[in-house]
Every structure is written in C-alpha cells, then in structure tokens.
Amino acid sequence: MLLAERHLKSHADFLSAYDRCAAQLDPPVPPGYGPAKTQFYRWLSGRMVGLPRDYHCRVLAKMFPGWTVEELFQMAEAAPTVARAHESNRLGADVELGEFLGAEMITSGITLVYPTFELPLRPVQPCRPAETPYRCTFGRKVRAFAADHRSDVLVALPQTEIRGLLYVFSVLQRHTAESIEIRSDRDIVADSDRPYISFGLTCNDCTRMYLETVERPLFTLNGSGAESGSHFEQLELTDGSRYDSSADHNVGVIARVRPSPELHPGRYWIFCAGLGPRGTTGASWYLANSWTLLQRRAGDREFVAVVGVGEKSDGAVQLEHMLIESTS
Structure with missing residues (x-):
C-alpha cells in the first residue's frame, strides 16, 4: 500500500506530511487544512463519491508525484475488502470512543x-x-x-x-x-x-x-x-x-x-x-x-x-x- 511504503498510515503522520507539502505550494495551503480523522479514513475506505476539494487535490498531487488524484482514489477503491473493512471498523471505533470521552x-x-x-x-x-x-x-x-x-x-x-x-x-x-x-x-x-x-x-x-x-x-x-x-x-x-x-x-x-x-x-x-x-x-x-x-x-x-x-x-x-x- 502506498501509504504504508511512506510510513503515512496513521492520521497524525499523514497530517504532518500533508502540512509540509501544503506549505510548498504556490500559493501555499495554510497549516490546519488537512483532512480530519474521519475524513482521512473515509478517503482510505474506497467509498468516496467524487474527489476531495480542489486544495486537497493540489496537496495530494504534491505528496505523491507521478500519481494523479484520480489514480490515488482508484487505488483505494481497488483495495482488498478485508483492508477496507479494517479501516472502516477503526473509523467506527474512533468515532464511538470520541463520543464516550466527550x-x-x-x-x-x-x-x-x-x-x-x-x-x-x-x-x-x-x-x-x-x-x-x-x-x-x-x-x-x-x-x-x-x-x-x-x-x-x-x-x-x-x-x-x-x-x-x-x-x-x-x-x-x-x-x-x-x-x-x-x-x-x-x-x-x-x-x-x-x-x-x-x-x-x-x-x-x-x-x-x-x-x-x-x-x-x-x-x-x-x-x-x-x-x-x-x-x-x-x-x-x-x-x-x-x-x-x-x-x-x-x-x-x-x-x-x-x-x-x-x-x-x-x-x-x-x-x-x-x-x-x-x-x-x-x-x-x-x-x-x-x-x-x-x-x-x-x-x-x-x-x-x-x-x-x-x-x-x-x-x-x-x-x-x-x-x-x-x-x-
């Protein structure tokens, strides 16, 4: 998996890389505009309808040179069912734990x-x-x-x-x-x-x-x-x-x-x-x-x-x- 190869599987690691690449754009995307945790795991789930907002697409193109944004999300859609289920379950657990903690x-x-x-x-x-x-x-x-x-x-x-x-x-x-x-x-x-x-x-x-x-x-x-x-x-x-x-x-x-x-x-x-x-x-x-x-x-x-x-x-x-x- 592309994210695993680049050690970006966790939301925190992905956000760090996202902010670094966002700052290199012209014009730059300010820090804090990266995907929220729920949005990040939705991207990985393969269930996205359409593509993210334009500024997300610009940053993703910078993060993964040689890949189009369409190809990145096609990879997510083609991910094995077990992997998608794992990410979906993790997303559900994160959301539910957040509700429990407040x-x-x-x-x-x-x-x-x-x-x-x-x-x-x-x-x-x-x-x-x-x-x-x-x-x-x-x-x-x-x-x-x-x-x-x-x-x-x-x-x-x-x-x-x-x-x-x-x-x-x-x-x-x-x-x-x-x-x-x-x-x-x-x-x-x-x-x-x-x-x-x-x-x-x-x-x-x-x-x-x-x-x-x-x-x-x-x-x-x-x-x-x-x-x-x-x-x-x-x-x-x-x-x-x-x-x-x-x-x-x-x-x-x-x-x-x-x-x-x-x-x-x-x-x-x-x-x-x-x-x-x-x-x-x-x-x-x-x-x-x-x-x-x-x-x-x-x-x-x-x-x-x-x-x-x-x-x-x-x-x-x-x-x-x-x-x-x-x-x-």
Whole structure:
C-alpha cells in the first residue's frame, strides 16, 4: 500500500506530511487544512463519491508525484475488502470512543489522573483514632520516590491505581491519536476546569472533590464506624442499591458525569475506582475492554456502572449493575 511504503498510515503522520507539502505550494495551503480523522479514513475506505476539494487535490498531487488524484482514489477503491473493512471498523471505533470521552476531551486532549501521597521522612506525632486523616484509612501498596521540590517527604504512588491507569492508557493509545497527559490528583484539583479520567476512590482528591461538592453524586460510600477512621466497606448508588466488598469478591465502579452541563455540555469527568484489593484495577480493566458496551447503553447520558471482580485476576470481572441518568 502506498501509504504504508511512506510510513503515512496513521492520521497524525499523514497530517504532518500533508502540512509540509501544503506549505510548498504556490500559493501555499495554510497549516490546519488537512483532512480530519474521519475524513482521512473515509478517503482510505474506497467509498468516496467524487474527489476531495480542489486544495486537497493540489496537496495530494504534491505528496505523491507521478500519481494523479484520480489514480490515488482508484487505488483505494481497488483495495482488498478485508483492508477496507479494517479501516472502516477503526473509523467506527474512533468515532464511538470520541463520543464516550466527550467532545471536549477529544478537542483538548485526554488527561489521566493518579493519586499521590506525601510521606514525611522525619517522625511525626501519631494521630489518635478520632483524628485519623480521611485519606489515610485506605491501605495501599505504594511506590515511593523522593520529591524533587522538598527534601523532607517522599511522594508515594498507589500501585493498584497506577496499574489501572495503565490498562486505560494502553487502549487509548491504540484507538486514538489524541494527546494523553498523565497528572497527579493534586495538580488537577488545583486546576479542575477540564475533562479527565480519574483512578481511585477517596485516595484520589478528584473523586473526593466530586463526592463532597456535588449536590447529588451518582454514588456515595458508607463505612462501619467511619467516625473512628475505619475503612469504607460499601458503595451506594442514587437508586438505593448497595454493594459490599469481601475477601473473594471486590467491587469496582465506573462513573461518567457532567460537572457543568450548562457551561460545558461536552465535558465529562470519568471515575474509575473500587473497594478491595482488585476493585480499582478490575474496574479499569473493564473500562479498557468494555467501554463500547457502556457507551452503547448510556449514549450521551451520565451513568454509573458497578462491576464484580474476582480475587485472582483483574480480568475476572463482570458487570453487575448500570444506572443511567435520565435526560430530563
């Protein structure tokens, strides 16, 4: 295939070459006039009716000397059926994923948010049970490294939340050409005027901000003896359904909400979290592998999905309940 020979099969690579050739024309075609992703894959599908606009034809003739524009699109029409089906399926997946993430995330880039902890290096006065900090009630395996801006703390990264983030990061890399930024919860809470995907329950400040500031969050957390700083053990949805985590059955939650539907109708906050050792990683695995099911059921509405996760594998996960908000 001509594009494969020139290493131009991805939309991003094609656009770079397009802009370079467009600048060499007389008169030049300004940057940013290249085909959108959906248009690019339509060109490759062999289903074009007629030819692209004149300025596209000028650039394509420059990009592929020795070929007429008609010949280029005849090649696409003559491509094997399997190849056309592959490109068509990829186009469909890209469009559907864009709908799942929301228009603003596709336009401005994808932000994945991980929780952090600061661990003092010098001894501190132990807290009495009633004074135990809210976020310290969650036991987590952590990776720690010295903070470069302070010499008296370690910054700790929870292992399970990072593993969950990587599941989702991997699928986003395969299905989108959008930029992906990975930021700490502390950074995002300080500047939350953006869409994002957040990992972790109350260990993540983004999740806590949602639970504490929204009048009617789609899910809440219940705990036994919460006054004494115990673990949260139960997830409750707005329809009254409740889910408990146990040693052999963890609970994961995936929620997609609109923080400001009037101001930012295309903005979603997506939360991926859970109760138990595999709650968050199981929810992340499910999100990475079954986002199409969630999107087809929810459309553009807010939703919260509860998944059950087995004790032996992040992938031993199944959807138990999905609550979809009405549009009214």
